[in-house]
Amino acid sequence: MSFGRARFITGFLFAPILLYAVYVLYPYAQTAYYSVTDFSGFSPDFAYVGFGNYVELFEDEVFLKALGHNVVVLTVFPVVTILLALFFAFMLNVGGRGDKAGVRGVRGSSVYKFIFFFPQVLSIAIVAVIWRRVFQSNDGGLINSLLMAMGLVEKDKPLMFLAEGESVFPPITIGNFTFEAPVVLVCLILIAIWGGVGFYLVLFSAAMQSIPKDIFEAATLDGATRVQTFFRVTLPLLREHVSVAWVYLGIAALDFYALVVGMTPGPGGGGPNDASQVMSSYMMSNAFRPSRFDSFAFACAMGVSIAILTLLLAAVQLRVTRSRDKLEF
Template sequence: MTQPVSGTTKGGGQAAAAPRRRKKLTWDKVSFMLVFLGVPFVLYIIFVISPFIQAFIYSFTNWSGFSPKYDFVGLSNYVRIFQDNLFLKALGNNILLLVVVPLVTIVLSLALAVVVTVGGSSKGQVKGLKGSGFYRVVSFFPYTIPAIAIGIMWGQIYDPSNGLLNGLLRAVGLSGFKDYPWLGDSRTAMLASMFVIIWGFVGFYMVLFIAGIKGIPAELYEAARIDGAGRLRTAMNITIPMIRDNIQTAYVYLGIVALDAFVYMAALFPNAGGPENSTLVMAQQLFFTAFQRGQFGVATAMGVVMAVATLGFSGLVFLVNRLTGGKDQELV
């Protein structure tokens, strides 16, 4: 008599799968979780979460920063900063940076990355410009310089009397820029500051986008070329959709830079917020409020506003990416 096949019943039905046995925890597994999960989690709680909670608590007090005594004042610190014209001016400057710096940096970085990787000859194999490795190194170089050094260097370049920029403009016959105060004129101070920040980050995000583009199969570009797609359409329909996650990451990090910008502005404008406070940012106003006025309670309220703005911006970027297709977007 033939025996039923393993895994089936006599009636031909599938036998119920044997329940999986739960593996016992061993000392090796427990020690691994403690070292590689538990310790980092504890350190994150101590050095990230705990200071933020403390700052949130101090934002409801009149703490002077140098005394263990303080009184709770409720929401008065938040009411005060949103009635402070200087803080509102700084907030507006940060919003302007948030709109311009990430957008311009990403557009320039993406354009350069496309040219370096797939912007070569339109005939034969898809490739970038000749000598693309040299362009990568040169463009990445500014990112290796500390932000404070970049600010000091560009402060010298923008110098009205002896700066390189005015010297070059005079050399090409633009005499109207003799001794022009790029950082001393409220009409140009913010634009000049934005250029410095963008200059410092374009190379890094260019390399980031190059890494993403390198992961796109060359067959997609070859198929687009056969179909007669131009460079712009290829970039819009293939390159950008395939590296959406890279662009999203870049936008979040550049948004954080724009909402801070303290180092760049402090280096370019050592005497506070530039002409008519046209370059004052929230981080500078927080610093002045805490260490010059001794109002640490008000300063921590500003810090909480900055943190909430950063989290809100990051969430907005993720939401927009999800609503516009995200990973599920199909190539057209």
């Protein structure tokens, strides 16, 4: 029996562990290893160079620019997405019949959820085909042609959107870093918000529905209005969910690769003039379009840096937002 049990356990775990070790863990380890060498990606002769790649990385103008863009995305995208999702969840839940705010929904709330959530299941290719055309920088684009029809934009001076590298605010320089928000990056953030709000709306809305009704009844009995109930009762009880959402959106903000590759000009995306370059897009285009002899190793150092930054961010966010006293119901 015990022999059969051991054989069973080994038999069931063998293939999953093998696949995972070969295709996931081994490449991770290789990235870390190559990042301290001068490996070109092709030549089998390469040498250990220590942490030189990392030092150069934080002197690399484009990488710092890309990092700055990620920071801009990180400060704007999660906050706006969470606020909009909370706002719509509030609208879905406080509107509607009855006086027990927060428990019912407005009429047709599942239809709204169905529509809002849909962009979440679309692939980057579909999003790219649609939004490239929406933001197109001539009279064939949706927004430009709409504005021209309304007379707000002149036909020979269309809005440039994805082709515009100018920052929407004057660049702020702190030491090596320059923070700026090029128009093209703002467009990408808008698309990301468009895709993400529905997901977090559903998340928050489900959380609101799971709050026991007697809490709302008690609040109503005490004479609280819907708005008061939302801010004093519902929102504090959603703390945990907002915290999780923030971590996920933070991770997504440090990524952004698919949007940059799918939407922006230049080989491998990132244009115009690196105005929409983020860390991951710079890493990928650097590895495949060598600009230096050890570009593969250099890109690996970027991969490790992205991983470390992502883990640090998640850890910090969890520490900041996790409430000490957890409420169970």
